[in-house]
Amino acid sequence: xxxxxxxxxxxxxxxxxxxxxxxxxxxxxxxxxxxxxxxxxxxxxxxxxxxxxxxxxxxxxxxxxxxxxxxxxxxxxxxxxxxxxxxxxxxxxxxxxxxxxxxxxxxxxxxxxxxxxxxxxxxxxxxxxxxxxxxxxxxxxxxxxxxxxxxxxxxxxxxxxxxxxxxxxxxxxxxxxxxxxxxxxxxxxxxxxxxxxxxxxxxxxxxxxxxxxxxxxxxxxxxxxxxxxxxxxxxxxxxxxxxxxxxxxxxxxxxxxxxxxxxxxxxxxxx
Ligand code: KIV
Numbered sequence: 001x002x003x004x005x006x007x008x009x010x011x012x013x014x015x016x017x018x019x020x021x022x023x024x025x026x027x028x029x030x031x032x033x034x035x036x037x038x039x040x041x042x043x044x045x046x047x048x049x050x051x052x053x054x055x056x057x058x059x060x061x062x063x064x065x066x067x068x069x070x071x072x073x074x075x076x077x078x079x080x081x082x083x084x085x086x087x088x089x090x091x092x093x094x095x096x097x098x099x100x101x102x103x104x105x106x107x108x109x110x111x112x113x114x115x116x117x118x119x120x121x122x123x124x125x126x127x128x129x130x131x132x133x134x135x136x137x138x139x140x141x142x143x144x145x146x147x148x149x150x151x152x153x154x155x156x157x158x159x160x161x162x163x164x165x166x167x168x169x170x171x172x173x174x175x176x177x178x179x180x181x182x183x184x185x186x187x188x189x190x191x192x193x194x195x196x197x198x199x200x201x202x203x204x205x206x207x208x209x210x211x212x213x214x215x216x217x218x219x220x221x222x223x224x225x226x227x228x229x230x231x232x233x234x235x236x237x238x239x240x241x242x243x244x245x246x247x248x249x250x251x252x253x254x255x256x257x258x259x260x261x262x263x264x265x266x267x268x269x270x271x
Contacts, residue, residue: 003077004039004078005111008039009039009178012039018211019179020037020039021040021042022038022040022042022216023042023043023044023047023217023218024043024075024217025043025047025068026068028075029072030076037078039212041082043068043069043081043084044114045065045084047064047065050218052064062100062103065085065089065104082111084114085113090115094123111134115135115136115138116144119172121137125137125176126175136178137169137172138181138183140182141153154184165185165189165193166193169182169197173197179211182206183205183206184206185205188207190203191210215233
């Protein structure tokens with residue numbers, strides 16, 4: 001089966017076939033998601049909170065993103081790999097944006113990049129697309145602007161805010177994005193935006209009417225002990241199972257149960 005491309009995603013929207021996108025930050029997870037048939041693996045800057053232990057995504061650097069994207073690209077054979085452009089890697093100048101976005105494709109093996117923001121990013125998007133770099137947009141709750149937004153909260157609830165989201169979406173589409181993430185947006189607003197765009201929308205906390213759905217893999221798998229946002233469905237609680245397994249190891253070592261003879265080489269009495 002060939003690689004998922006921007007054309008594949010466009011065809012899926014036309015056919016009404018839902019698109020799946022999950023985050024991946026390492027090689028084994030990328031292999032697993034790829035084998036499961038997930039269409040897009042996003043190396044999100046959420047790696048900052050989820051894997052690196054930062055408080056938010058702002059400290060994540062280009063070097064960290066390239067390192068994680070390389071690992072994911074080695075594991076993904078069919079899925080499209082999208083590298084998330086970290087804070088300040090695309091806002092300072094268009095030439096820096098092109099250089100940084102280019103690194104995701106040239107050095108890290110991604111097929112596309114994602115960046116946050118609305119019409120204020122249209123010029124940058126256009127320049128990247130003209131350079132031959134496919135761009136995924138991201139509006140609604142944009143975590144790199146958490147301080148400006150005043151926290152992680154639903155966006156586009158007022159009529160005026162919903163209108164602004166639509167204007168942003170149309171400006172980004174016009175600039176050449178191939179898909180658009182809508183994060184934490186009321187379901188009817190996401191539905192209205194989806195119906196107005198030719199390109200696919202990918203919703204996270206944006207209801208069922210988007211062309212595809214996004215989740216952070218660690219949320220879906222329950223790899224955290226704590227609470228998850230309302231929009232997350234936890235299909236399994238791996239944290240609890242892993243905790244149980246590690247506690248069993250500790251107890252068995254302390255009780256002299258592990259390693260047993262079957263785990264040893266040339267154990268006394270073995271023939
Ligand atoms: O960084 C990330 O994981 C994201 C998704 C939540 C869309 O941007």
